[in-house]
Amino acid sequence: MDTVPVLFLTGLVVGYFVLAGCDIGLGMLMPYLARTPTERRRLVSAAAPYFLGTEVWLVGAVGVVAGLFPELKSALFGGLWPVFSVLLAAWLLRDAGLWFRARIDTDSWRRACDALIVGGSWVLALSWGAVLAGLIAGGAAPSVFTVACTLAVAALFLLRGAAFGAERLVPAEAGEAASADDAGRLTRVLARVALGAAAVTAVAAVLPGAAAIERPLALAAAALVPAAALAATAGLSGPRLSRHTSAVAIGSAPLLAAAAQALPLDGPPAGVLALAGIAIVPLVPLMAVGQVGLYRMLRRPAADTGFFASPPAPALPPRRRAVPDPAIRG
Amino acid sequence: MLDDPLVLARLQFALTAATHYMFVAFTLGLAPYILVTQFIAVLRRDAARMRAVRFWGGLYLVNYAMGILSGLVMELQLGLNWSGLNEMFGYVFGAPLAVETMAAFFVESTFLGLWIFGWDRMGRWAHWACFLVVTGTAYLSAYWVLVANGVLKWPDGFRIEGGEAVLEDPMALVANPSAVMAFWHVASTALLVGGAVVAAVSAYHLARRNDPDRMFHRGVRAGTVMLILGVMPTVITGGTQFSLFGKEPPTAGLTYTADEIEAIEKASDSSVATAFGAAGDMVMMSAWAMISLAAGLLALVWLLRGLSKWRWFLHPVVFLPLLPYAASIGGWVFRETNRQPWVVRGHLTTADAMTDLSPAMALASFSFFTVAFAVLGGATLWLLARFARRGPEGGPLAPAPAEEAEPAPVRTF
């Protein structure tokens, strides 16, 4: 029975990386892909609807770790307290940028929010890299490996964002789609960069003292999966397959930590499992329907307007007694 | 004082929780109002009411954003700053929170996304059903969080093995009297928060004779109804909570003996916490008295047909929400300080629950999150006020006007 909660957690974490990689990566690429106000607006309205549906995977994963794997939680937060604090701060600021951007119609406001989105996405991706590096290294002091691994993970996020942008940045009406084409071209370049970073990481991992890896063979075997996915994207197929290959690459990244180290993944005691099962399982169909429905609805190219990218709004009404209503007088 | 990590961590949690609860109370209060309005709109194919749903829904979303942001920080803070709680009560305290994130929040956020982006793309009833799910899971969320909070106040349903709590009786956990009573009290008081806000925003516009689609005419009446419906359940569900005061929870004595507990409680100096708690209690009770009075006056003015006309009466109504908000914070301060010096009554002291933080780390984390919260919370409040004042035109969910010409794109940097 222990495998069910572990699989559940794995699904949540992988789901988060695969789905959130899209909007985080696209946020990182914003300065490059979106240079006019229209392009920026389209980019935000392409990425923003997703983060509402993707960060629930992470929140769910945090909840499951807290409730069903408290030892894992201690292991994670114990050694990596500063990294998680930075991660949380970046998450908070990035979300704030996404939520607030369309609310005020001035250039300076949008520039400030864009800075939060871009900066937050970068710090978020780098923090995830540092978390994975810390987990794989098993508590060894920061080293070349930490840096290389952090950068490699950030490259995976960039690749995922570019693959997503190649699809979503096409304008709703026909017309030039410079951003989407740029993103498509980027996928091959980024896949090469990621592959190179992964190779450097692998070399750094075997340097003496860099990492205390418990199961080097399992790690090496597991690392073949993202490497193959990257090689496919870097080579001939490039943008065409990148949607799937980038998903495989980023989705397998968190699993490397589980391959490298024996994480404390003992399943919860029966009482806790019963409580969680009875309370969660009946709602799983609703979760599935909701998530599938959301992604189906968002499948079309991003519109230029919507909740997260609304058009300029009319000015405020005058403060008082603007509309005398004869019917009410007297 | 600010070099004591414990004080900082407690203060940080209290500020985060208070911020979180302000936005969450509005969510819980406004959701039923939107749900009912949209139901009537869909049933009668009433476009005017649907425009009202867009207006209130816009406020709901702006507010929801801050509910999420502050909730995230709260959840992570429990992991980062209160690892002792995790080590001893990981399963018992964590399980309800895990259920909350999966069974409530996951569904809530997904369906809220469907509700936002499905506006003109779904069947009318399917679209309404999305909000039904959102409302239901918002309350489910509150219930599970209160189950976790109930463990702290009225620990039950577990045994202690090797210094760790092992869940024994899930039923005792989910039927915890402290959690169940608090849930009904929170639900009734959310009605007061929602009613006061709906009445106040409507009164603001009516006082300016701004009443598109008669939505504020209806709003001030609906707010009055919510206040009247909420007043009695609030005092009843609040009063019953006193029934647990002065009693020992069923698991008392499992970790410390009665003498040890007494010694720990004697040795702790919680005079500051007690003073805050007493003040919170007083704010709550007097706010309730004033809310009852206001609800009665609103009903009377309604009977006299002055509700949309009497400007002198509408102006003070705009400030009505201050009362239930103050009471909500006060009530929580009362409840949480009441527990001191324990995080989990009779089992784990607040000091033991804290992560070993260096003063510098604690100060860095405290400063960042306090400042970020002040800025984000302030921005959200300002946006809420701005959109409430602007009315249905140009709200966050207002239908997009016809595309206007963009200036020719110039690629920069």
Ligand code: HDD
């Ligand atoms: C609009 C807000 C509001 C109003 C008008 C009241 N309360 Fe309240 N009260 C809350 C909002 C609140 C709250 C914020 O929602 C709390 C915090 C924890 C909880 O369960 O509800 C709370 C807690 C709370 C507690 C703490 C229980 C504990 O320590 O475990 C008691 C005893 C009461 N309330 C009693 C009352 C009484 C007798 C009221 C009427 C005279 C009253 N409350 C009005």
Ligand code: HEM
């Ligand atoms: C239901 C969810 C909540 C849980 C699980 C919870 C849990 C906690 C924890 C772990 C602490 C720190 C340890 C301690 O000081 O005892 C704390 C302190 C505190 N919380 Fe909460 N809290 C909740 C809701 C709230 C809310 C909504 C408020 C609103 C004001 C609040 C107000 C406070 C205060 C004032 C303290 C500091 C008490 C003191 O240190 O004297 N709590 N709470």
Ligand code: HEM
């Ligand atoms: C008084 C107690 C609480 C109530 C009634 C409550 C209720 C809610 C509700 C209804 C939401 C949905 C957001 C919104 O609509 O604004 C929410 C969000 C959230 N709450 Fe609370 N909450 C409480 C305390 C807590 C505590 C103590 C935690 C931390 C452990 C927490 C964690 C979260 C999280 C993480 C979110 C954001 C949504 C998410 O990302 O999960 N809440 N809460």
